[in-house]
Amino acid sequence: MLQHKKKTIGVISIMGGLSLLSLTGCGSNMAAPVNPSSGSVGTTQHGVLLGVGAENEYANVMQQIGGKYLSVSAIMSDPNTDPHEYEASPQTSSMIAHANLIVQNGLGYDDFMNKLESASGNPHRKIIEVQTSLGYSNSTPNPHLWYAPSTMPRVAQLIADDLSALLPAHKAYFNHNVAIFDASLQPYDRELEHVQKEFKNAPVATTEPVCDYMLEAAGMANKTPWSFQAAIMNGIDPSPQDVNTEEQLLSNHQVDVFLYNQQVVDSLTTSLLQIAKQHHIPVVGVYETMPPNYSYQSWMQDEVIDLQKALQYHTSTQTLS
């Protein structure tokens, strides 16, 4: 009896370990072998360069700067999936093997890119990692850098510089596109300034740190505890204390707006959304990757306009379309 009991417990712990491995390990190293097949690595086809943006907002800006000399693909672009859970496919790795220019975010947000890049060595390929290029340290807690208003203009210039190095003859063309891009961001900047001036330190609640950089620029006071935001972002359960704090913010009307990440939804965030609606707190749906039919500029501009509408007229704008 005693002997038997010991054995079963041993088996249980081994099985537990195995099942854990099989469930968590099932996708983490998807960096499939790349075969440098037909395509001409590092050269151009019909004078058009190939670009890859790890997230579709970076791909969008790449296209705007590269214009007719760049054909861009985006890897993460589905607004219905959580980018933090992305797993690369063999098709993706072939795309990366043939790219001339890659823009990726860094800060652990798209680690799979580094794996795929090292799996397909290509000395002529240029890679812009936004985190390193803009000097963010590895311990930066909020990876959603594209929501910082200062990020994209600098990234746009980096893209133009790399494209000019690849196609020196068109340097003026690329720089001209940067100027157009910067000018088109002005309405967004003006709207941010407007919100900052009119509603300085307005209290808001969030589910996730997605648009925190934008809220900071708009002068909002984000009341949601960081530990809550981080737990939701990383797909773990927040502590009961934090859940309680967040619920109180909404049910006691301690915030003016509830910013809700459309792309990371679970039973907790859904119930928070209900509490916000019950207590007539205006909801602004924010997106982690660029929604369809938008450009980076129009996306950012619409989100800040939605924030402004929520603050001024208490209107909810749950989805962009």
Next chain:
Amino acid sequence: MRTLLNVIFAPGFFQSSEVFNALVLGTVVAVISGVVGVFAVIRGQSFAGHALADFGATGASGAFLIGVNALWGFLSVGILGGAGMDLLGKRPRERDVATGIILSFMLGIGALFLYFTTTEKNISGAPITILFGSIFLVDARMIPIIVILGIITLLVVLFLYRPLILSSIHPDLARSRGVNVRLLSMLFMSALAMTVEQSAIVIGALLSTALLIGPAATAIRLTSSISHAIVLSVFIGLTVTWGGILLAYDSYYFPPVGRGWPVSFFVASLILVFYMLAQLYTAKNIRKKDMIAKESS
């Protein structure tokens, strides 16, 4: 006095609705696991109990994928899996192998469901929730359902109590006395499935076995009477579950402050502590008996 209470029960413990729900669920699960666990250990079905939890995990990932509450996935696939194992496992020798093979296949399906859930649907926390539970975030509407299911499970076991003991210890004797051992085995398997799947909601699929086997095995070490073992096992189960919930709540103030450690970690650790204490205690008693025996000879 007040400060001491505050050290033990961190501020807000008694006001939090999350904690209240967790205590209710934890109590249901600890009681049924304590009772059913003793029979599972006596019948040598602890591996089956673990397999049932993992089957349930596949069901729960499927539930996330189609957008229904995880409990229904746990229960349906768990009970189906229990019936399947009972049909396959006629001879004990074949049973473990058959269980192991079906278990691997089911886990494979579970991995596929989780992959689709996290990549196609926008549910990011599914794997952690299913594997390690999230007692503080259970949908409040599920609580009455879980309480009722728990009571049903308990009634089934109480109803079967005497024939179950007999058939667990002496199956041949039970058969000769006209007990339907097959039917009994199937009914017990359903009770086992219900128990494991409900505790999987609370402390996760991977650790629900710990709550099933740990308190029961500890209790069986300490007493030779089955009814005493059941009472003791329920008592240990309640202690580790309530203790785990309290520690998890208090851990909000452990480093890194403001995070809170998972309940399942504390429950599993407390179970191990109890088991080791029982082992030490019985070892000491055996040594004492040996010494007495030596001296008297």
